[in-house]
Amino acid sequence: MGATCSRKRDMVAEEPIVQRSSYGYCKSGSTKWLGMTFVRSCRDIQLGTRQCPSLMDLCLQTICRDIHRYTTFSKLPRDISQQIFDELVRSERLTDASFEAFRGCALEDMNLGEYLGVNDNWMDVVSSQGSSLLSLDVSGSDITDSGLSCLKECTNLEALNFNFCDHISDSGLKNMKGFSNLRSLSFRRNNAITSEGMSVFASLTNMVKLDLERCLRIHGGLVHLKGLNKLESLSIKWCNCIKDSDMEHLSGLTNLKSLQISCSQVTDNGITYLKGLHKLTLLNLEGCPITSASLNTLTALGSLLYLNLSRCNLSTNGCESFSGLSSLKILNLSYSNITNASLACLKDLFNLESLNIESCKITNEGIVHLAGLSKLKRLELSDTEIGSSGLEHLSGLTNLESINLSFTKVSDMGMIKLSGLSSLTSLNLDLPRLTDTGLAALTSLTALTHLDLFGARITDHGMSYLRNFKNLRLLEICGGHITDDGVKYIKDLSSLTLLNLSQNRSLTDKSLSIISGLTELVSLNVSNSRITSGGLQHLKSLKHLKSLSLECCKVTANDIRKLQSTHLPDLVSFRPY
Template sequence: MGGACSRKRDQQDNEDNLVRGVSGKYCKSGSSKWLATSFSRPSMDIQLGRGNCPSLMDLCVQKIREDVDRYRAFSMLPGDISQQIFNELVYSQRLTDVHLEAFRDCALQDIYLGEYPGVNDSWMGVISSQGPSLLSVDLSGSEVTDTGLLHLRDCSNLQSLCFNCCDQISDRGLERISGFSSLTSLSFRRNNAITAKGMSAFAVLVNLVKLDLERCLEIHGGLVHLKALSALLYLNLNRCNLSDDGCEKFSQFGNLKVLNLGFNDITDACLVHLKGLTNLESLNLDSCGIGDEGLVNLTGLRHLKCLELSDTGVGSNGLRHLSGLTNLESLNLSFTVVTDGGLRKLSGLLSLKSLNLDARHITDTGLAALTSLTGLTHLDLFGARITDAGTNHLRNFKNLRSLEICGGGLTDTGVKNIKDLSFLKLLNLSQNSNLTDKTLELVSGLTGLVSLNVSNSRITSAGLRHLKTLKNLKSLTLEACKVTANDIKKLQSTDLPNLVTFRPE
């Protein structure tokens, strides 16, 4: 659905778009993805070698990491020190099943092993030995099974469990966590062994605040088991193969603040059951079968701050239902059939900071209708047909940090209206084939730029000299230009020390 555009649709395999943290896509190859786990790296390695004096504790933990084979038990240490040693071993990938034994009965509070290689049921004995002290566990991407979950029965104070991509956990495993009445956060992303029947185990988790079941394809009909979860604030059902049948259960979640229903087979009929969710702050309907008429059910969601309508049948007529959502800060209308005329209905949304209009139906006229939105910090016009004349309207958006205009209608003349947007950190002007080295000269004053893309243009190696002033630049993309990787490397070595990614490479 929605309008055609040159940008690939599949940009967000990681649908942590509402609450970002651990990667939503795990593999079991022992890759470095596990580094995205929630705990922070101890600061000692950062401090060492930079003239800062590390603390005595940092030095001790580092020494233990280096000589870890010498130690058989850490249980005599205070729990917070054992925790720091454990985290450091995990981060440095020095923790093995043998070393793990040294942490038995250490009263650890947090065990984050998401995507860590080799984790299976044999690790669960030591993990469960932390007993009532254990509050949070992440074993995403592991080989833990239903049997392994049985070990957690003595960890009575668990507040957070994350088992994303643990495909050996089924309904039977869910039964073994039903007794954790203190749980506030639970995540089982990408699990096809969990069914609607198995979700009955969640019925007694009355303190649950966050439930993430993204890409659990067999749970349709399971919402009936969640009716007692009145504390639920976050519910992620993205890509769960849901239909309108059963959507009436959404009306029971009156306290929800975040609801992700993206990429499901729901239609306007489902939205009828959302109109009572007046506490909602974020709603994702990406790629659902909704249209203009369904949006009338959103008019009462006055607290809504983030609304995702990308790749839906929403058009200009539907936008009239959004005009009263004056707290909206982020709105995505990419790949919809919204036209210039409809954008006038957004002119009163003065709280908007992020607006995505990646659609071929949008032209200079539509951009002119948005000039009242002076608080915008992110404006995506990737596929819109903006010309040099239209860029005159960009002068109204003095606060922009991110701008994408890639519809092919710009020349160097249009870039003159961009060069004074001094807060820009990301600028994407790719696909504008008439841009020349003059464009690089014009943007050379945007010294805050971190990312610049002028691919598929007439940029040459001679123009690179204009980029010497962009000392904060970390990403530079000039594909399909008369520029080589060696040209960029020379610039990197002499003038752009912070540049870490570039294309061509």
């Protein structure tokens, strides 16, 4: 499909936790608008409505605009200083000089994850918040062990986030010994932390959440967690150093509710140490070399709601133990070796709400076993061997809200079998066999908010059926058969926030004129088209736009930057860049 079509197929299925900042931290900050994960909920700045901003909003905007005039905010009430700080971070106006103005302000939350320029020089101002500081996020920064030592005065810290801070080592961890109130700690992707340095964790007895994802030198360090009886969430995903012997140290953590050990070396033997974790509701074993034999152990986990066995060595033999996991609501079996016969073992999972069998050896004969899962809301069938006739077994699943059929053998005939599922809000139909005829069969699904027709052969005539989907927020049609005449049919889809029309080479500046009325758009992709710099004027009305892709068009990065500086201040990601 080419690099310019902005098509992403997530090859690694993730757990359904509050939308993780799945785009990760990066020092460019270019994906900040997509959301950042803070380990402690911070106060969101309420910007008010665009039509009538509050007096506080106006004051904040004025202060941030004229920030160079102020040398200190320490005399202001703490909640006001906090709002000013948060707005400066949000608007990316915080600098070395303006940061100094917050010295001694007794701020509670300093969420600087991904913020450019954060280094040890900032930590003196951070430490000046003293015992008031409760949450600090400096992910993706250049903070070192020396900078971490500055936090000794912040004795009431409850949450620390040092994701992707690869200059922090065991030496820096020693400075955390006095943080007895710490409840949440995150050190994703750090190769300098070792099992020896983890000894400091033994003193953090109030720890509730610990994230050591992609820390590759912590084998043997889990022994220091044995006394953390309040620990509820532990992530050691992508730590391929973790072995069965490490799992033994988790057996006594009976308050654990979430455990993520994906892509480690843990085998069936290691899983046996989890038998006593009766409060466990989420278990992520993706990519671990476990087999169906582990299911016997997992049946003892009566509270288990989410189980990820993607990319594991499952086979039909032993899958009958699935019947003992009746509490499951979410099950991920993608990229495993399960077959049609394996699906027969799922028929007793009556509480199942989400099932992912992407890239499994499943045909129409296997889908019949899903017919009784009446609570099913989300179904991932992409890259399987199912065809249109298999979809008839889904007609009774009236609670289905989302189906992904991309890269299957489904054609227009299959759409007729979906037309009665009125609860559907999301459909992924990246199907080369899908044409205008199939789209016409879906017009009764008026609740749709997400419609992906990426590789479907939709023409201008088929575009006319889109007028029935008034609630659409996401639309992708990239099959290459759309012209300006077809785009006119989406001009009234006023709820659209993401629109991808890339690969349609006949689109011209006229399409941008039509799109200009979709003022709620946050992301727009019209790459590989005939758009020119002259057409950019039509985008001035898209004030919410944060991502714009016009690759392989007659548009330069400078053209987009000019538009950004004059009319689209919220635009943070664009191509060409």
